[in-house]
Amino acid sequence: MTHGVLRRAARALAPTAALLALSALPAVAQDPDPFAKLENNRFAVELLIDSANAAGLPSNPLREVALQGIAKHADGRKIVDAVRKELGLLRIAREALSTGDEQELTAAASVLRAGAKPTQLSTFRARKKGRTVLEPFIDWADFLQRGVPNEEAYTAITKLWQDGADDDTFHSLWTNVKADISQGLNPGTALQNRIREGPGRASPATVKPPEGQQENQSSR
Amino acid sequence: MTSAPGGWVIAKDMSDDAADVQRVLAGDVDAYAALVDRYYDRCARYAVRMLGNRDDAEDALQATFLRAYRALNRYQERDRFSAWLYRILVNQCRSVAARRAHRDRVFIREEALLLNAPDRTPNWSGEDEEFVQRVLNELDPLLREAFLLKYIDEMSYEEMSALTGVGISALKMRVKRACDRLRERWERIKDD
Amino acid sequence: MTDSELHPYVEWIAREARRPVVTDQAARDRVMAAVRAEPAPLHRLSIWSRLLAPRAFTFSPAGGALLAAGLVGIGVFAGSMALNRDGRMSVGRPPVAVAPQLPVSNTLVRFVYVAPNANQVYVVGDFNGWDTTKTPLVRTASNGVWTVALPLSAGRHTYSFVVDGSWSADPHAPLAPDDGFGHANSVKLVRGGSSL
Numbered sequence: 001m002t003h004g005v006l007r008r009a010a011r012a013l014a015p016t017a018a019l020l021a022l023s024a025l026p027a028v029a030q031d032p033d034p035f036a037k038l039e040n041n042r043f044a045v046e047l048l049i050d051s052a053n054a055a056g057l058p059s060n061p062l063r064e065v066a067l068q069g070i071a072k073h074a075d076g077r078k079i080v081d082a083v084r085k086e087l088g089l090l091r092i093a094r095e096a097l098s099t100g101d102e103q104e105l106t107a108a109a110s111v112l113r114a115g116a117k118p119t120q121l122s123t124f125r126a127r128k129k130g131r132t133v134l135e136p137f138i139d140w141a142d143f144l145q146r147g148v149p150n151e152e153a154y155t156a157i158t159k160l161w162q163d164g165a166d167d168d169t170f171h172s173l174w175t176n177v178k179a180d181i182s183q184g185l186n187p188g189t190a191l192q193n194r195i196r197e198g199p200g201r202a203s204p205a206t207v208k209p210p211e212g213q214q215e216n217q218s219s220r
Numbered sequence: 221m222t223s224a225p226g227g228w229v230i231a232k233d234m235s236d237d238a239a240d241v242q243r244v245l246a247g248d249v250d251a252y253a254a255l256v257d258r259y260y261d262r263c264a265r266y267a268v269r270m271l272g273n274r275d276d277a278e279d280a281l282q283a284t285f286l287r288a289y290r291a292l293n294r295y296q297e298r299d300r301f302s303a304w305l306y307r308i309l310v311n312q313c314r315s316v317a318a319r320r321a322h323r324d325r326v327f328i329r330e331e332a333l334l335l336n337a338p339d340r341t342p343n344w345s346g347e348d349e350e351f352v353q354r355v356l357n358e359l360d361p362l363l364r365e366a367f368l369l370k371y372i373d374e375m376s377y378e379e380m381s382a383l384t385g386v387g388i389s390a391l392k393m394r395v396k397r398a399c400d401r402l403r404e405r406w407e408r409i410k411d412d
Numbered sequence: 413m414t415d416s417e418l419h420p421y422v423e424w425i426a427r428e429a430r431r432p433v434v435t436d437q438a439a440r441d442r443v444m445a446a447v448r449a450e451p452a453p454l455h456r457l458s459i460w461s462r463l464l465a466p467r468a469f470t471f472s473p474a475g476g477a478l479l480a481a482g483l484v485g486i487g488v489f490a491g492s493m494a495l496n497r498d499g500r501m502s503v504g505r506p507p508v509a510v511a512p513q514l515p516v517s518n519t520l521v522r523f524v525y526v527a528p529n530a531n532q533v534y535v536v537g538d539f540n541g542w543d544t545t546k547t548p549l550v551r552t553a554s555n556g557v558w559t560v561a562l563p564l565s566a567g568r569h570t571y572s573f574v575v576d577g578s579w580s581a582d583p584h585a586p587l588a589p590d591d592g593f594g595h596a597n598s599v600k601l602v603r604g605g606s607s608l
Contacts (some may be wrong), residue, residue: 034541043406043424047351050409054354064538064570065591071542072579072593082592103567110570110599114589134568138599142586145596167603174586245453253444260440265433278439285443292453352428371418371426399422406421 034067041076048083057090058102061109089113096121097133107137114144120154124161135167136160139174146178147187156195237301241292256285259302262373263309269368270313272357276320280312287312306373307383310365317361355405359398366394367402518563519602523571525549525582528556530575537571537597539564544574566604570597 035042045066052059065086069079086109093108094100096118108121124133136157143153160170173194180190237258243251263284267277287308295304356364369380370391377388384391418426523535533549539562540546549558570588572595573580581587582598590596 040420040424043421044351046406046409047355051351051354064542067542068570068591068597069593071536071544072595074593078592085592107568110588113591134601138568138586138588138601141588142599145587145589167601247452249448249452252447253440256440256443260443261432261435264435265430268433269429281439282443282446286446286450289447289450290453349428349431352425355425356429367426368429372429399418402422402425403419406419 034070037070038066038076038079041080044080045083048080048087052087052090055091056100057087057094058100058105060102061090061106062086085113092118093121096125098125104133104137107134107141111137111141111144114141115150116140116144116154117150120150120158123158132167135170139170142174143177143187143191146181148177148191149188152188152191156191159195238297241295241297241301244289244292252289255288255301259305260285262302263305266306266309266368266373267313269353269356269372270361270365271316271320272353276316280309280316283315284309284312303379303383310369310383313365314361355402358405359401363394363398363401366391367398370395518565519604520561521564521600521602522559522561523549523573523582524584525558525573525575525580526556527558527575530556530558532574532576533558534574535560535562535571536574538569539571549573564600564602566602569600569602571600572597 035045038045045062049059049062052062062083065083066079069082074082089109089112090105092112093105097104097108099105112118112121124136127133140153140157143156144150156173157170160173176194177187177190180194181187185193237255240251240254244255260281263281264277267280267284268274271277271280284305288305291308295301356368359367365384366380369375369383370377375383377391380386380391381388386394525533525535527533533551534544535547535549536542536544547560547562549560551558571582573582579595581596585598585600588597588599
């Protein structure tokens with residue numbers, strides 16, 4: 001959707017949206033103790049959260065995993081396992097990326113969960129100020145979920161990264177590959193095709209062409 | 221006495237231990253292996269929980285069973301072998317801890333050595349063991365010792381007193397303080 | 413012998429600590445190897461020698477004999493813990509978690525789900541504490557399109573839809589792997605100062 005369409009839609013729904021938006025704000029009085037549902041398993045969960053704090057790792061992601069598990073009515077033991085796994089992944093992510101940024105660590109944990117290898121993350125360690133791995137990792141994790149083999153996904157993502165591609169470029173790559181896969185193309189093939197021809201080409205959305213590439217100017 | 225699964229075996233009667241001691245004293249060294257097998261795991265659990273890492277625990281265990289062997293002729297049949305052994309164990313753990321504290325103080329002073337310090341990472345069996353151990357490590361050693369003997373080895377205060385040489389009321393106070401600390405800790409964890 | 417008045421957390425710690433510790437045969441073998449290298453312990457030769465031998469291991473509180481045997485007394489033990497909380501020396505300092513350095517201002521983000529036959533659609537995610545009833549979508553006039561707009565902080569957000577009680581990922585957003593509960597989630601990256 002273009003910016004203009006979105007604006008108009010937002011204005012039309014503004015009163016309702018405003019009401020609903022307020023309801024999404026963090027609860028103050030709603031549920032003072034969501035972890036109570038964990039019963040005895042809460043000790044393990046709280047201890048894991050505390051361990052994250054002690055290790056200088058972000059603890060919010062662990063809380064979120066627990067809340068998610070509770071929402072999905074998962075077994076208490078499963079929730080503890082999931083929280084423990086998240087802590088482990090955050091540790092590995094920090095080791096590999098050498099960052100303390102909560103968002104980047106969570107994104108890295110996610111892509112590890114999806115099947116990426118820790119050593120592969122190290123490729124993204126050195127980066128200029130202002131550049132984040134969020135979009136690349138989000139897209140990488142998605143490709144893995146859709147069946148792209150990890151080596152191919154890694155190759156594609158790192159190629160773009162090293163070419164200096166920005167978030168929009170990564171995002172439009174994702175959009176195109178997803179569309180191709182949904183039309184029946186083999187996931188690995190779809191990705192390779194799009195990388196080869198340059199990710200900025202033939203996308204429905206408005207896209208800035210990747211820096212340095214002159215041939216694949218997308219039409220606006 | 222309860223039996224922790226895989227923890228330790230209750231000797232069917234004391235004569236199992238006493239009989240093995242007799243055999244060792246009569247010259248059958250291999251009979252000592254039976255005693256080691258019977259008590260190693262349980263002692264290991266105490267040592268690991270007390271010292272917080274496997275390497276130190278093994279040092280303490282090695283020293284314990286060696287000293288017990290040397291002192292075997294002074295074991296009195298009327299005493300429970302496990303209690304007698306535990307007395308040595310508790311003291312060996314204190315020894316190892318004291319040596320470790322001294323060694324670590326030296327490391328603090330000497331940065332170069334610090335860089336080459338071996339990484340004493342424990343290899344735990346249980347998945348949450350590391351986290352529970354961290355909580356135990358935070359207890360003052362004397363409180364931790366009392367807590368472990370009371371709630372992990374499930375001894376009576378009389379046994380604990382005989383073992384540690386500390387009076388019963390003092391031990392009760394230490395156990396209570398340990399529980400208080402843990403409870404306070406929980407309040408802080410919960411509110412974080 | 414457990415105190416039934418123990419706080420549940422302390423009870424839990426005790427229970428976990430009671431779990432057996434894995435030991436390996438190699439360690440036990442080392443014990444026996446050391447034992448075999450020792451001179452044989454003295455026999456109890458006669459009643460007389462037993463009576464005459466120093467009664468080192470008694471159950472008197474003094475325990476003086478133990479101290480004499482070279483074991484450490486309580487005084488040395490006290491105040492000896494100068495380690496960090498893990499009980500280890502930390503060599504390098506790993507990077508400490510920092511709060512996200514992203515713009516604080518929220519961005520209005522629209523969630524859309526197409527479900528012509530549904531009765532209720534909710535969006536559930538890290539922005540509403542995974543509360544399954546907090547953020548309903550509203551059915552619009554057109555063709556089973558449900559929607560809601562939420563102010564989200566800049567950065568990465570994980571979420572999913574609940575459609576008439578069933579979890580469903582967003583067909584138009586990148587997928588995030590299942591966190592262990594059997595459903596993959598969706599991800600939105602909110603850029604500072606723009607909306608998707």
